[in-house]
Amino acid sequence: MLLTRPDNLKAEQHELLAKLTAACPEMIQLAAVIRDFAPLLAPHADNPDALSHWIVQVRGANLPHLHAFARGLERDRDAVNTALTLPYSNGPTAGVNTKTKRIARQMHGRAGFTLLRHHILLG
Structure with a gap:
């Protein structure tokens, strides 16, 4: 539910998500970090700077799995910046x-x- 667009969630899902998120501090941090990352997925010229800010925010959070994700983004930063700024897919x-x-x-x-070729052409 954290990864779903909020406008695609039903009312009962919003309530459940609010209860689950409030259950522990890590969930509150995780929900905030995910919410901040989501706008980066729409291509925009300012996204590389926003990603740098997001990575700093993640490093300050007590979320080890997201630290690994952020390190992976930094390892291939040129490709990530291209994906976040260009409209191609x-x-x-x-x-x-x-x-x-x-x-x-x-x-x-x-x-x-x-036979494989035949199946692909007919499929």
Whole structure:
């Protein structure tokens, strides 16, 4: 529920989320950090600076798993900045790759490339 857009949650989900979040200080911090990160996912020229601020905020929080996530973002900072600023997506390509792999798994290696190609073209 923390990762869902707030306007997509039903009233009872909002209430449950409020109760769960209030249950411990770590949940309050986690909810705040996630809320602050979400706007970065919409491409904008100011996002690299906002990401730097977000990483500083995460380092100050007592959330070790998010520390690891922030380190991963910093390791490949150029790619992350590009993803946060440009409107391009590799989603369609990833979807085709996923579909191809699913079909290949369903076939369990039977009948070789010709049948796989046929299934992909018909699917």
